[in-house]
Amino acid sequence: MASFGPRIRYKGWLEPIGHTIFFLKAIHRFIRTNKLCTILLGPQYKRSRDFIEIDITYDCNLKCLNCNRSCRQAPSQLYMKASQIELFIKESQNKRKQWKRIRILGGEPTMHPDLLKIIEMLRSSFQSDGTVIELATNGLSAKTKEMISSLPSDILIDNSEKTGIVNEHFGAFNVAPLDLAHFQCTSFSNGCQIAQLCGMGLTPFGYYCCAIAGGIDRVVGYNIGHQELPDDDDPMQDHxxxxxPLCGRFTSGHFIPWNFRKTLQEELISLSWQKIYTEYSEKIPNLTFYGSQKRKTNDKSIH
Structure with a gap:
């Protein structure tokens, strides 16, 4: 189970109540993210200062449809260096940052050749402060299962136990809100619950308001990852x-239990994303790597 709770909720006789709650939430979200409401009330969600997700790789042994890291749509054998994790630790210590939770993700993080080293670096640096260290995995391959079993017992495992590339509870990540008519009066500065509930993100390219944003930057190439750990007074609103506007997760804005989601058995890609993936396949964008102003993502040595 993930540290932020079960993914299936309001079961049995509570289900009608749950449906009503999330129907009302959808109406509230639509009104709340209107540009006028945002001017009056400010952004609906703010990025977390206590939680962080680290995408240590974009390589994956499954590559699901509708992957919100684009592991299937724009595959890459990209891995964070242990030196980048060391830099994250140093910056956190210098700023006296006491993380409540650090989630390690991908891609499939168990494919990272230095996973055990990274885990131990984080454990030795943060656990004395009460930080929860969590690994999110698809639990698919024999290698992944072996890796999970070898992890220290104090590491929280979020094992989704996937069995194939079709996951009906996934959202349509590649349906960009900017391509939809009913979002034309929306202020995207409102963000969504992911930045608050899951946390800000650290990727090979630096810090982002959430890890999904870093995954988008990988294929779009805005190259706006923060190269230093942002101060708590930085809302990262520009992210x-x-x-x-490109993220399909913005459309709902908040967590919806799996049992209340519309099932999705195909990959939906709107026009903006079709163009983005076409351009990516023709030329991988240049992005600055976290910890190095010189190293670029189109270096052959890292793909």
């Missing part, structure tokens, strides 16, 4: 305004 919401830049990445949320």
């Amino acid at each position: 919401f305004e830049k990445f949320c």
